[in-house]
Amino acid sequence: MSNVLVLIEFSPRGEIAASARGLLAAAATLGSPVAVVVSATPLADDDVARLGELGAAGIYSAVTAAAGTVLLAPAVDALSGAVDAYEPAAVLAANSVDGREAAARLAVRVGGSVLADVVHVHNGNGTVVAQHSVFGGAYTVESVVEGGLPILTIRQGAIEGQAPTVQAELKTVSLGSNAEGVVLIDGFHDDPAGSARPELRSAATVVSGGRGLGSSANFVLVEQLADTLGAAVGASRAAVDAGYVAQTAQVGQTGVSVSPQLYIALGISGAIQHRAGMQTSKTIVAINKDEDAPIFDVADFGIVGDIFTVVPQLIEAVKARSN
Amino acid sequence: MKIVVLVKHVPDTAEERKLDLATGQLDREATGGVVDEINERALEAALRIKDSNKGTEVVAMTMGPEGAAQALRKALSMGADSGVHIVDDSLSGADTGRTAATLAAALRSTGFDVVLAGNESTDGRAGVIPAMLAEHLQLPLLGSLISAEIADGAVSGVRQGEGGTLDIHTGLPAVLTVTERFPEARFPNFKGILTAKRKPVTTLSASRLGVQAPVSRTVVISTVERPPRPAGRKLIDDGTAANELAEFLVANRLV
Numbered sequence: 158m159s160n161v162l163v164l165i166e167f168s169p170r171g172e173i174a175a176s177a178r179g180l181l182a183a184a185a186t187l188g189s190p191v192a193v194v195v196s197a198t199p200l201a202d203d204d205v206a207r208l209g210e211l212g213a214a215g216i217y218s219a220v221t222a223a224a225g226t227v228l229l230a231p232a233v234d235a236l237s238g239a240v241d242a243y244e245p246a247a248v249l250a251a252n253s254v255d256g257r258e259a260a261a262r263l264a265v266r267v268g269g270s271v272l273a274d275v276v277h278v279h280n281g282n283g284t285v286v287a288q289h290s291v292f293g294g295a296y297t298v299e300s301v302v303e304g305g306l307p308i309l310t311i312r313q314g315a316i317e318g319q320a321p322t323v324q325a326e327l328k329t330v331s332l333g334s335n336a337e338g339v340v341l342i343d344g345f346h347d348d349p350a351g352s353a354r355p356e357l358r359s360a361a362t363v364v365s366g367g368r369g370l371g372s373s374a375n376f377v378l379v380e381q382l383a384d385t386l387g388a389a390v391g392a393s394r395a396a397v398d399a400g401y402v403a404q405t406a407q408v409g410q411t412g413v414s415v416s417p418q419l420y421i422a423l424g425i426s427g428a429i430q431h432r433a434g435m436q437t438s439k440t441i442v443a444i445n446k447d448e449d450a451p452i453f454d455v456a457d458f459g460i461v462g463d464i465f466t467v468v469p470q471l472i473e474a475v476k477a478r479s480n
Numbered sequence: 481m482k483i484v485v486l487v488k489h490v491p492d493t494a495e496e497r498k499l500d501l502a503t504g505q506l507d508r509e510a511t512g513g514v515v516d517e518i519n520e521r522a523l524e525a526a527l528r529i530k531d532s533n534k535g536t537e538v539v540a541m542t543m544g545p546e547g548a549a550q551a552l553r554k555a556l557s558m559g560a561d562s563g564v565h566i567v568d569d570s571l572s573g574a575d576t577g578r579t580a581a582t583l584a585a586a587l588r589s590t591g592f593d594v595v596l597a598g599n600e601s602t603d604g605r606a607g608v609i610p611a612m613l614a615e616h617l618q619l620p621l622l623g624s625l626i627s628a629e630i631a632d633g634a635v636s637g638v639r640q641g642e643g644g645t646l647d648i649h650t651g652l653p654a655v656l657t658v659t660e661r662f663p664e665a666r667f668p669n670f671k672g673i674l675t676a677k678r679k680p681v682t683t684l685s686a687s688r689l690g691v692q693a694p695v696s697r698t699v700v701i702s703t704v705e706r707p708p709r710p711a712g713r714k715l716i717d718d719g720t721a722a723n724e725l726a727e728f729l730v731a732n733r734l735v
Contacts, residue, residue, distance in 0.1 A: 170643075229621075254623065261608035261611035270698045299701050300699060300700045300701060345644055345647075348644045411602065429494060461714065
């Protein structure tokens with residue numbers, strides 16, 4: 158079975174990033190997953206075990222002093238070393254800030270092409286076929302790479318399930334560090350995000366707030382409903398621009414794209430740019446005082462009403478039913 | 481200092497954008513074209529450097545069909561000094577690899593100290609062109625910036641990563657990409673619109689740049705339009721709507 162490389166990222170706290178599960182699951186449908194990992198010190202036994210649990214048959218562990226001080230260049234060097242060592246059928250990375258930059262550089266370096274923001278992959282008679290959700294899910298497009306290595310960036314939260322657990326075979330290499338023409342990291346600052354809630358991109362339920370909330374103090378209403386439902390918190394760009402909530406919560410054309418089981422839009426008019434980030438949700442609920450708000454065009458259940466009246470009643474009604 | 485700002489002429493996101501179902505390519509007739517907003521923010525960043533240092537030269541560069549010249553015209557009216565338009569029928573439907581190879585050749589021939597771009601376009605959203613350019617040009621990339629400080633021979637900035645922000649720096653020349661956290665762009669004023677007509681625009685073609693299409697390429701094999709969502713229920717709240725919604729959620733096992 159052919160090898161499929163997977164670039165593994167670490168969270169700022171040094172844990173294997175949440176994207177690893179979906180990446181390894183996608184890789185396992187195409188071939189034998191090999192995790193490519195860059196670290197300053199040899200990979201901890203816990204991480205080796207965890208990657209095997211997530212389906213990595215092999216681990217290419219590149220150890221370099223530059224990890225953590227040089228931006229991204231070590232990851233690209235490691236990937237290109239792993240391409241030589243494993244002659245993979247495809248390379249997968251998260252469609253994250255780091256993942257897509259690494260994928261892009263690797264494509265130029267090794268003569269491949271990038272299939273970007275992939276939501277599903279399959280093996281079509283020996284060819285890696287990538288599926289994309291384009292223009293907010295208005296189109297489903299399938300694409301392949303001809304004449305080179307397919308390098309895929311996988312939309313975070315799009316791949317469900319987990320690859321079968323295996324015993325990972327560890328290969329450790331030491332990577333030289335080139336200090337010329339690189340970007341150096343001077344410091345890191347955690348996002349002050351409410352990490353107690355589910356992650357927006359993979360949450361089963363998302364509650365989002367818009368301009369209709371009126372102030373950042375009122376935005377707590379969105380958080381209360383989210384916490385009642387065990388949901389992630391999202392927002393329209395208008396709410397982000399008005400400073401009600403952090404930019405990382407932005408759902409839409411230029412923010413995060415989500416496809417949860419349930420999406421609840423509170424005080425969001427539903428401009429086409431917002432709908433582009435949520436209209437593939439399985440069930441959409443909208444509450445807005447403007448009867449003509451375009452969000453109602455995509456809502457399965459819409460309430461024309463005052464969010465400050467309806468939402469507290471909804472919280473009570475849901476609590477009463479779950480008791 | 482010479483700053484090249486990459487601008488892309490894209491379909492207006494305020495309208496319904498369409499793909500040609502036969503080719504999978506963008507239907508350019510379906511919507512009006514605009515300069516991608518993120519590129520306007522990149523241009524604004526360049527123009528602010530020029531505002532404080534008159535010796536700065538700002539070049540707007542685009543690759544696209546004839547109509548993309550509008551994007552350059554807008555950039556010139558905002559304050560860019562000159563434009564470069566890469567236009568060539570053979571580039572129609574170019575994938576990211578081909579686009580990056582062509583832009584890299586154009587950047588080499590134009591010359592620069594800094595390349596400024598948006599982190600991702602609103603149409604393709606791949607977000608890979610700047611990193612591909614950086615690799616072609618063997619340059620550092622400061623990507624996904626929420627702020628930047630460009631001074632003599634060096635650039636530092638704050639990068640928005642997945643779980644937080646990073647303070648980063650490198651030397652020039654370099655490629656930088658900005659995010660929506662950068663300030664909104666200025667509007668062209670009357671004088672800007674008038675003088676834009678006299679500013680030079682260089683037209684380049686793939687053959688003139690001597691760029692071969694890369695051997696590896698992406699091919700669209702199918703394009704399917706999603707059926708419209710069926711209309712749902714819409715209640716006017718009379719005090720009972722919240723209860724009905726709770727029942728709907730329970731009945732559909734959503735809570």
